[in-house]
Amino acid sequence: MIELAGLIGLGFFAQWLGWRIKIPAILPLILIGLLIGPFSTFFTSDGSKFIDGDKIFHGNLLFDVVNLSVGLILFEGGMTLKLKETKNVGSVIWRLLFFGTFITLIGGAIATHYIMGISYRIAFLFSALIIVSGPTVIGPLLRNVKPNSRINTVLKWEGILIDPVGALTAILIFDFILSGKPNELFTFFALKGFVLLTLSGLISGGIAAFITTKVLNQRLLPDHLKNTVILGFVIATFAFSDLLHAESGLLAVTVYGMILANSKVASLKSILSFKEDVTLILISFLFVMLSSRMNISDLEALANFHSLFLFIVIIYVLRPLVVLCSTLGTTLTWKERIFISYISPRGIVAAGVASLFTLKLTQGIAPITPAQVEEAKLLLPLTFMIIVGTVVLQGLTAKPFAKLLKVTRQEPNGILFLGASEVGLFIAKILQQYHIPVMVSDTSEQNLREAKRHRIPIYEGSILSDGAIENVDFSAYGQLFSTTSNNEINILGNRTISSELGMNKVFRLASKMEVEMHNLQKPQHLLFRGKHDFIGLSTLIRKKHQVKHMKIQKTMDQEESIDFLDQLDLPVFIIHENNYVTPVTDSLNEINEGDEIVYIKFNE
Template sequence: MYEIGSLIIIGVVAQWIAWRLRVPAILPLILAGILIGPGWELYTGHRLLSPRFDSDAGTGLFPGNLLYSFVSLSIGLILFEGGLTLKLKEIRGLADSILRLTTYGALTTTVIAGLAAHYVLGLNWQIAFLFSTLIVVTGPTVIAPIMRQINVKRQVATVLKWESIVIDPLGAFLAVLFYNFILAYYDPQATVYNSLIKFLQSGLVGIGLGFVLGRLLFILISRLYIPKFLLNIVTLGFVVGAFLLSDAIAHESGLLTTVVMGAYLANREVPYLHDILDFKESLTLLLISLLFILLSANMTVEQIRLVLNQESLVVFLIVVFLARPLGVFWSLRTSELGWRDKAFISWVGPRGIVAAGVASLFGIELAEEGITHAEYITPLVFLIVLGTVLLNATLAGFLARKLKVSLPKGSGVVIFGASEGARQLAHSLVESGRDVTLVTGNRAERDIAQEQHLTTIQVQFNSDLLDSKLDLTDIGYVLALTGNDEDNFYLLNNYRSREGIRGAYRLVTRKEIQAQRFGPEALFGHYVSYLLFNRAARNFGTVNAIQLLDPDELPNLIAQLREERAIPLYLRCTEHGDITFIPAGDRPLSVSPGDTLYYIGEPLPSVNRSAARQLARPVEA
């Protein structure tokens, strides 16, 4: 009882320390596990915590293979929570990059890391490539906190998030395949053919059962067969049951089943999905805390000493500075992502709980089988996990700024209304690297916006469901662009004081146009009502851009645009990537050489070339 209670308390304290120090929680969690396990044993001769039960000493938490079962089931629940965040609309235009990264990129890492482990450390081929398959996975539990801290461009963050969640079960499967091959190699009764058949069976069962059970859970929730007060606990039991059923049918297929279930639910209109996700996030936080402490405490002093040498450091450097960059640049060579984006993605590759968990389990089992060099698996993978997390947590923000892939905090935009003008503005902001969400009560507008690959929510503005459906995480700007002045004022009053909101704006009202007096939150121009805004969007059909060479020329350019009945939208700062929306009134704006002015309208017939230059590529709606 005391050990379990202390484990939870240590996990909570480690999470709090990570929050205070702004580092991924994996660092204090692993260090805490090493301290109470092999670290304490080194200095006192006994452990404060023994994850595996020792019958001779009468100490430990998990007898037999129960530690293996607990770790497997916990990882399944963690991956289900990750799957709940996989919305297909996020990867429109990026699906090919993610597919290549999780195949070609993983293959590159496997080959290079396996060769390094064999030739540098002298591990036999079987153990060397088992190690390399274990470290192809990047951890969503580590990448998510890093992305929250540095706020990179949407495309880069999406690729990293999807790669980390998709590669986890695939990497685990690949490790299982090599694990079975090793057993087949040393067991005269087993064959490689049988191992391959089991691998394919696990994949098919995981995908098929995940889809079927995800569909069944969706029906149960959407048809209200589950009362709301039991929703979280029933969902938890359903996921556990799905994992056990899948694993009973095909060994090690449960991880893929839970990911597919989560992804299926994420892409359907599931009632109370936000509540389920909140519960699963809290549960995942607890499980991650327990797992990292248990697994690091389960290592021995001898295992740690195995990797405290120059050869292990060389393998680590090869994985980080050769395998990962080569895999990223090769797999993304045909992607539209720029070299700066690829360079940042190649740096951010922290390994997480799946690598650590599966390595611990396989290391234990192979060592008990007497396989040569099996004792290297667990400490070597933990070295990669700790090293990559430490490097990424400390340098990712610095590199993001140097590579110019980071955005200012609070850079997301919510646009209320999804008319043609709002959609053109949204497309332009997305092209500028912004996360944009359109909110409309009109189903036809929602359908058109979604067909144009814009993130769109359909909900009435005065509905109690608005706050539950709208995620304000990292939202900095709120634009009320509806055709109803009362709705626009209501929305601004409701959201302008929310935490993190940097600016709340609306279209001008009829009274303001008549009086030619505009509030500080009025947008775009003296005449830009809802009707004229959308008429211009229909007539012009494009968002164009002008790069400012002389900042003093900005007022003249805006005046010239308004004379042409074009609509100036916003300025984008070249140096910091920040945006400033053009006010309706004549308020002075801060601008620097190289900043870009975006507007709805045709290219200006005459531009002072010494003061500005018209950019060639418009943003098509």
């Protein structure tokens, strides 16, 4: 019990550490697992590990726990692939998916076979495992580097879409191995078994998605049971597919998630949020445990020139070849192509699927030779080598490399709004008149409908959630205006998003108490200089008014600026010569010559 609790606690600590130092969580998860596992043998008198996953789960129980955990992770990954979101990602990303899968699969297998001396069956499986990237590793890296919008869009969408594609490719390759004979790569028997296994997965996943859609759309489940029942559906689908054909469960739950993601289910967002929480728990526990299971001998097998050469070929030969084939004839510059070629971190799906396949191949489930069993033992350390190598190397060098190539983004002039309230939409509509990018975030369907009516881009849901921070493109939005009617939410919004944008880039409405603070110093970064709260502003903007703008003819210091602003009915923001906007607040130091102030004049 103590070891199990230790694994879970250390997993959560690794997740927090990754968030705190702004690196993908998979890196501290693996490193902590290695520290309490193989590396800890140097500090014990009998050479035992501090924590060993094999002592917690024995035999088939370990296999079943990992198998089901990876299935749930792949289901959640499948639910992230929404086809309607892929229509606008551009031909470059589609080509990256095609060439990335094909070149990495074929080139990686050939390189692994000749460099490491591994048979083609295991080599193809390894190359399939390293196709994936994933938003959990690429997201933190992009937020740290801040590349320009074109690079950001390409890498972000490649990371989202390649996860289920790569996982599906790895599952199909593994299923083909299971369906074959020990010494033959392609046989009629293997093809027949592969087809049956694939059909079992597709049919099981399709049936599960159909039933789930019907149940949810006909509201046959109360809200408080939806998430847990869907979790039960996923587990049942996994088990049912395995009954139809052994080892088809992973394919079934991946297909299940992908179909469900593209169906018209009203409560899909809450289901996905719940699955993300479950996946976080599983990942935290799974990778610390699996890392702890490795032995020093597994790591020593990689301490040679061959593994280093394989890493170089995969990262610095195959990846640039993928990007070159995908970007020919596009408008991307050579500097942008070089940087995209440099960024290819591997993530959680690769580690999870590699761990599961290693267990299966080394426990005699697959029809492979004893020599191939020994080769299969290298799958996990090889995959971890690629993951740790890419995350560490690219995490440390990507930002200076981007600055060297001059592909970092300029200061974005877009404004993100917390709350599609009457006040927020009022400011957003004015900003749109001056061609300033805006986006409003809200959980209220009524507020979002009003935003859509005015053709204002929306983020449906809370911008404060981890998922929102992962998905919002901050390359376009450099400031936050918190404009909800709830002051606590506004304060929380500024505190949360300031970690992404910086404290001097987040602003909020004043509370009623702050408006009435005449003798005390008010907090900085209050919109409208803290003179109006939500209710006061709502009352003001309902009056007849005109949006005015004025070109500033001379630079004014802070005192002159305040005197000037006091003469205007409702100053809103200032547009600088580079089309950058700053709101009118008490932290405004000066107004420069050439700036344009936008204000509201109320009709008498």
